[in-house]
Amino acid sequence: MRKILVVAALFAVAGCQPQGANNAGGASGAGANPQTDEQKTFYALGVTLARQIQVFDMSPEELEYVKAGLTAQVTGKEPVVDIQAFGPKLPELARTRSTARAEKEKVKSKTFLEEAAKESGAERTESGLIYKTLTEGTGAQPTASDIVKVNYRGTLPDGKEFDSSYKRNEPAQFPLNGVIKCWTEGVQKMKVGGKAKLVCPSDLAYGDRGTPGIPGGSALVFEVELLDVQKNEPPPAPPAPEGQPAAPAPQGQPAKK
The missing domain is CATH 3.10.50.40 (Chitinase A; domain 3)
Known part of the structure; x- marks a missing residue:
């Protein structure tokens, strides 16, 4: 649940915008081959964001809406969607998509598991x-x-x-x-x-x-x-304050004298 809320917060600040609504702004980084350390770090940012939102199991068209919303937010353009109205819908959409995707993965995995069990x-x-x-x-x-x-x-x-x-x-x-x-x-x-x-x-x-x-x-x-x-040995019992009996040792370990 926490993961879904994090994703929801990410999209709430990013906004959403129809496909093709924002294509200006110079050369695109899509398909680019990052060369400098800074370019590679920005590429890593994209990978990190993608891992967080893979729960939505988006189609290529849906991904374009996400990219448009991100671009609008980053470039300071006014979102064309009411974030207050649609932002709260993200957790439920994430749950629905996540459940559906998991069921598809389990169906695919069933055949794979059966074949693996037959290996010599x-x-x-x-x-x-x-x-x-x-x-x-x-x-x-x-x-x-x-x-x-x-x-x-x-x-x-x-x-x-x-x-x-x-x-x-x-x-x-x-x-x-x-x-x-x-x-x-x-x-x-x-x-x-x-x-x-x-x-x-x-x-x-x-x-x-x-x-x-x-x-x-x-x-x-x-x-x-x-x-x-x-062996993951339990820690020894702490020494007792002066004048008091020693604390009992953890099970299986003698008391420290």
Whole structure:
């Protein structure tokens, strides 16, 4: 809901204008190849805005109305639409479009998931996770409460990459119970030194809401390499004030003397 309200606020200040109502203003950046750092930063702004508004699942024609509204606001022209009347309609439109898109994605993902489950060596668990060992590990095997260090690559069913620690040249480290359900379950089946493929139904990933770069309802594919496992030990009990008994230690850990 917060995401929808943020989008609503963005459009409320941007305004809306009919297609073709504002084509003046010099050369267009559409299709441009940014060269300077500043140009690339503005291009990144466009990508960032697009990720925030993908929930509307717009047609090319609808996108033109959005571009016209943005242009009107940025150039100081009077909007041709009453923002007070139509701005409040944005959250409901976002919900409607988001729900419809998620249902379409789940239909497409169903076939993809069925095919993935048929791959040689693939195992479909009770939750719906499809797990396939790519390289067998020989080290420690994590539990849900452990901190894991991994390299990974994430793709959509069409093969489009949306995230990669390899590209950042920096492994990720996090508590295994603090990520999407697909990871919490799947990585527990791995051992350090191993590599696996996790195919995640949307209800084990980002659900119907999705997240920037990932449509709601979409299945996801991760190739995960488990590099290290650390026990997530609870912090020691704080020392008691002088003259008072020591505080009880966290469960499973002796009191500090």
